[in-house]
Amino acid sequence: MLGIKKKYQIKEEPTGDKPSIHGRLMKRNNNHEDHRTSFCLMPMSELHKPVTDTPWRSVKKATASSIAAVLLLIGGVLVSVGWFDTSIFSGVSSYQNMAIGSNSTTPRQKPEFRLECSTNTTNNQTQTCPSNYPTTTPAINTSNHTCPSFFRWIHEDLRHWKQTGITRDMIERARKTAHFRLVIVNGKAYLEKYRKSIQTRDKFTLWGILQLLRLYPGRLPDLELMFDCDDRPVVRSRDFQGPDARPPPLFRYCADELSMDIVFPDWSFWGWAETNIRPWGNLLEEIKKGNERTKWKERVPYAYWRGNPSVAPTRKDLMKCNVTDKNNWNTLLYVQDWGRETKQGFKQSNLEDQCTHRYKIYTEGWAWSVSEKYILACDSMTLYIRSTFYDFFIRGMVPLQHYWPIRETSKCKSLKFAVEWGNLHPDKAEAIGEAAGHFVQEDLKMDNVYDYMFHLLNEYAKLLKFEPTIPPAAVELCSETMACPETGTWKKFMVESLVMSPSDATPCAMPPPYEPQQLREFLQRKANSTRQVEMWEDQYWLSSDQKQ
Numbered sequence: 206m207l208g209i210k211k212k213y214q215i216k217e218e219p220t221g222d223k224p225s226i227h228g229r230l231m232k233r234n235n236n237h238e239d240h241r242t243s244f245c246l247m248p249m250s251e252l253h254k255p256v257t258d259t260p261w262r263s264v265k266k267a268t269a270s271s272i273a274a275v276l277l278l279i280g281g282v283l284v285s286v287g288w289f290d291t292s293i294f295s296g297v298s299s300y301q302n303m304a305i306g307s308n309s310t311t312p313r314q315k316p317e318f319r320l321e322c323s324t325n326t327t328n329n330q331t332q333t334c335p336s337n338y339p340t341t342t343p344a345i346n347t348s349n350h351t352c353p354s355f356f357r358w359i360h361e362d363l364r365h366w367k368q369t370g371i372t373r374d375m376i377e378r379a380r381k382t383a384h385f386r387l388v389i390v391n392g393k394a395y396l397e398k399y400r401k402s403i404q405t406r407d408k409f410t411l412w413g414i415l416q417l418l419r420l421y422p423g424r425l426p427d428l429e430l431m432f433d434c435d436d437r438p439v440v441r442s443r444d445f446q447g448p449d450a451r452p453p454p455l456f457r458y459c460a461d462e463l464s465m466d467i468v469f470p471d472w473s474f475w476g477w478a479e480t481n482i483r484p485w486g487n488l489l490e491e492i493k494k495g496n497e498r499t500k501w502k503e504r505v506p507y508a509y510w511r512g513n514p515s516v517a518p519t520r521k522d523l524m525k526c527n528v529t530d531k532n533n534w535n536t537l538l539y540v541q542d543w544g545r546e547t548k549q550g551f552k553q554s555n556l557e558d559q560c561t562h563r564y565k566i567y568t569e570g571w572a573w574s575v576s577e578k579y580i581l582a583c584d585s586m587t588l589y590i591r592s593t594f595y596d597f598f599i600r601g602m603v604p605l606q607h608y609w610p611i612r613e614t615s616k617c618k619s620l621k622f623a624v625e626w627g628n629l630h631p632d633k634a635e636a637i638g639e640a641a642g643h644f645v646q647e648d649l650k651m652d653n654v655y656d657y658m659f660h661l662l663n664e665y666a667k668l669l670k671f672e673p674t675i676p677p678a679a680v681e682l683c684s685e686t687m688a689c690p691e692t693g694t695w696k697k698f699m700v701e702s703l704v705m706s707p708s709d710a711t712p713c714a715m716p717p718p719y720e721p722q723q724l725r726e727f728l729q730r731k732a733n734s735t736r737q738v739e740m741w742e743d744q745y746w747l748s749s750d751q752k753q
Contacts, residue, residue, distance in 0.1 A: 315706040315709070316706060317705040317706055318335075318337070318338050318419075318705060318706065319703075319705065320684060320685055320688055320689060320700065320703065321335045321685055322685060322688075322689035323689065332685055332686050332689045332690060333685070333686070334681060334683035334685055334686060335683070335685060338419065338422065339422050339423075339707050340391075340392050340422055340423050341392075341422060341423035342421075342422055342423065342424075342707040342708070342709070345709040345710070346709055346710040346711070347710070347711050348710050348711045348712060348713050348714060350713055350714065351713060351714045351716055352653065352656055352657070352660065352712075352713040352714060352715055352716055353598075353601060353648035353649075353653055353713075354601050354716065355597070355598050355599075355600055355601025355602075355648070356656075356657060356660060356713075356715060356716055357716050357717070357718060357719055358468075358597070358600050358601070359657070359660055359661050359664055359715075360664070360717075360718035360719070361718070361719065361724075362460075362467050362468055362661075363467070363661075363664055363665060363668065364718075365445075365450075365452055365465050366452075366454060366668045367668070368448070369448075369451060370668050370669070370670040371454050371665075371668045371669050371670060372451075372670050372671060373429075373670075373671045374451075375451055375452070375453050375454060376429060376430070376431055376453065376454060378453040379431035379433075379440075379453035379454060379455040380399065380431055381453075382433045382435070382439050382455070383399055383431035383432060383433050383455065384398070384399060384400055384401075384402045384407050384432060384433060384434045384435075385397060385398045385399060385407055385411070385431075385432055386399070386429065386430070386431055386432075386676065386679070387411070387414065387429070387430050387432060388427075388428070388429045388673050388674070388675055388676065388679060389418070389425055389427055389428050389429075389662075389673070390427050390673055390674070390675055391427070392418060392422055392423045392425065393418075393681060393683075394411075394414065394415060394418060394681070394682040394683070395675050395676070395679040395680065395681055395682065396411065396679055396680055396681075396682050397676045397678050397679040397680075402434035402435075403434065403435070404478075404479045405472070405478060405479070405695065406434040406471075406472045407432070407434045407472075408472075408687070408695075409472035409473070409475045409476060409477075409478075409698075410432065410434060410469075410471075410472045411682060411687065412475050412684075412687055412688075412699055412702070413470065413472065413474060413475045413658070413702075414658070415682060415683065415684050415687065416475070416655070416684070416702065416703065416704040417655050417658050417659060417662075417704075419684065419703075419704040419707065420655050420704045420707060420708050421655075421659055421707070421708060421712065422707050424659070425659065425662055425663060425666070426663065426666040426667075427666065427672070427673045428662060428665060428666040428669060428673055429669070429673040430454065430456055430662075430665065431453070431454070431455055431456065432455075432456045432457070432469070433455055433456070433457045433466075434457070434458075434472075435457070436458070436459070436570075436571045436572035436573075437459075437571065437572045437594075438457060438459065438460045438461055438464035438465075438466035438572075438594075439455070439464070439466065440452055440453060440455050440464055440465040440466050441463060441464055441465075442463050442464060442465055443463070445465065452465045454467060454665070455467065456469045457469065458470075458471040458472075458572075458573065458596060459471075459572050459573035459594045459595060459596050460594065460595060461593050461594050461595065467661070467665070468595070468596060468597045469597065469658070469661065470596075470597055470654050470657065470658060471575060471596065473485070473575045474651070474654055475698065475699070475702040476694075476698030476699075476701065476702060477575065478693075478694040478695045478698055480543065480546075480551070480554070481546075481551040481554065481694060482554075482556065482575075482579075483698065483701065484698055484701050484702035485578070485651055485654070486650075486651040486702065487701060488556065488557070488579075489582065489645070489646065489650065489651075491556075491557040492556060492557045492560065492579070492582045492583065493582075493646060494557060495556075495557035495558060495559075495560045495583075496560050496582075496583060496584045496642065498560075499560060499561050501563060501584060501585070501631075501635040501638060501639075502563075502631060502635070504560075504561055504562050504563045504585065505537070505561060505562045505563065506535075506562075506563050506564075506624070506627075506628050507528070507535050507536060507537045507562055507563070507564065507624060508535055508536045508537070508562065508564040508565070508566050508588055508620050508623070508624050509536075509537050509538075509539075509559070509561075509562035509564065509565050509566065509585070510523065510536070510537075510538045510539065510565070510566035510568070511538075511539040511540075511541050511559065512539075512540075512541050512568075512570075512574075512576060513540070513541050513543065513570075514540060516570045516571050517569065517570050517571050519568055519569065519590070519613065520568055520570065522616060523538065523566070523568055523590070523616055524538055524540075525616075525617065526538065526616055526617035526620055533621075534617045534618075534620055534621045535620060535621045535623075535624035535625065536566070536617075536620055536621075536624075537562070538566075541554070556579045559579075559583065560583040560584065560585060562585055563585055563586065563624075563627060563628075563631075563634065563635075563638075564585055564586050564587075564588050564609075564623065564624055564627060564634075565580045565583055565585040565586075565587055565588065566580075566587075566588045566590065566611075566620065567580045567581070567587055567588070567589045567590060567592075567608075568590040568592075569590070569592040569593065569594055572593075572594045573592065573594040573595065573596050573599075577596065577599065578598075578645060578649060581602075581607070581608070581641045581642070581644070581645050582641075582642060582645040582646070583638070583642065584638045584639055584641070584642035585638050586608070586609055586623075586627055586634045586635070586637045586638040586641075587607070587608040587609065587637075587638070587641055588608070588609050588611050588620060588623050588624075589604075589608040589609065589610055589611060590611040590612075590613055590616060591610060591611065591612060591613040591735075592613075597657060598648070598649055598657075601644075601648070602641070602644060603730065603731055603734065604731055604734035604735050604738065605637065605734045605737070605738065606637065606640055606734075607637065607640050607641040607644055608637065608641055609623050609626075609627075609634075609637060609738065610734070610735045610738050610739075611623060612739065612742075618742070618746060619742060622741075622742045622745050622746070625745070626741070626745075653713065655712075656712040656713045659712045660712060660715050664715075684699075684703060687699065688700065688703070
């Protein structure tokens with residue numbers, strides 16, 4: 206460990222016994238691309254398929270300027286001679302003030318609706334919902350792009366109720382573990398709360414849904430749902446077999462192959478106040494800047510992980526892979542002490558400062574881990590330890606295209622081989638990291654998170670066999686009743702993630718369901734990629750053992 210720290214000038218943490226997350230690669234190994242190996246070589250076409258189409262070429266500035274000048278001249282003449290009546294545009298409100306011409310780049314002025322907090326918000330009862338926010342907004346622009354491919358999993362998650370629909374009785378049976386019931390009627394949200402969630406998961410989940418209603422006011426149909434904010438899925442497939450199974454529809458943050466829980470974006474997209482992790486929209490921009498500070502080939506050529514190992518046995522097992530003076534598994538693993546971080550103002554926890562290693566490790570916690578999206582965003586090649594659980598977007602990502610699969614049962618050897626392979630094939634490893642970063646920056650931006658929520662809730666509402674009604678014990682929710690009484694980081698993150706204006710465009714176009722054969726082929730492709738890596742790994746260790 207001391208040799209590695211000295212070689213790459215990794216600073217000490219305040220405790221003096223762990224490397225700092227701000228370590229930088231100060232000494233570059235100029236010989237790393239001179240190594241050659243007889244294993245694990247593959248054609249680049251198989252490793253990494255293009256993730257974007259070729260961009261349109263820009264029109265030459267001179268030509269564009271000339272055309273614009275001619276159009277302005279003609280327009281001026283028409284107005285001057287009275288053939289064009291500009292008064293037809295008078296009286297248009299700010300919300301309707303569109304730029305003329307479908308190809309115009311002039312931004313349309315949109316009204317902003319900020320929080321309207323009462324002077325005394327110490328008591329929730331004193332805060333009311335404003336009446337001036339639009340309840341309907343006709344889409345001015347129709348979306349011309351199809352949603353990312355992982356939206357297709359919405360159809361799969363809801364297929365259990367495709368034939369029977371969803372009855373009120375089914376929903377009532379989901380109440381057993383639910384933290385709250387959410388009802389949307391005429392575009393307004395109503396909450397019936399049953400029990401307290403871990404930290405403020407329920408609060409920020411509800412906040413996110415309220416922002417969806419602000420983004421697309423009046424566009425969601427009436428609906429009613431139950432939400433469980435705990436980690437692990439509870440609606441087990443084995444308990445609901447046959448055509449009359451009637452499983453309870455229950456929303457949560459993750460599921461697995463043996464469950465029927467409906468997967469929904471987690472609360473941290475609107476901020477995780479207890480750990481000082483900012484809302485995803487702005488944090489994603491900060492991580493992008495952090496990526497640019499350290500180029501991939503200048504990063505520390507080891508696998509990095511930082512987290513709380515006490516939450517799950519698999520994480521405790523991972524810590525056995527840490528590099529020492531006796532064993533070098535090509536890893537640098539750090540224990541995250543949230544208690545100390547809280548006291549010290551989270552100075553060592555800036556996610557945008559953690560994109561300094563060529564490889565970053567993802568491992569699940571008690572279930573899936575919120576850290577997944579932050580790790581994938583770093584442009585480092587993600588070493589993805591095989592997970593039991595999935596969230597709403599990971600099913601759209603592919604091994605060897607977006608991440609490198611790691612065996613759960615032999616983590617240390619798997620991690621060591623992955624780093625060896627990456628350092629011997631730096632261009633290919635960098636390409637995998639960049640593909641994941643592109644996926645997160647584009648497919649997982651907040652616009653698409655909201656569109657995923659919209660389409661999931663819209664498709665879910667179509668299955669309801671009853672008319673949603675407001676429960677007697679429910680209270681109306683709006684951004685003001687939630688944010689105005691808050692203080693500190695909680696209020697700060699709500700204000701930061703507040704949707705200020707309704708969208709003037711429709712959500713992205715929902716892709717069709719997978720055909721059975723399509724889905725089988727997609728899953729087979731992912732499985733084949735994982736098996737290929739495991740074959741390379743076995744060959745590597747067999748060759749290594751023979752040399753000893």
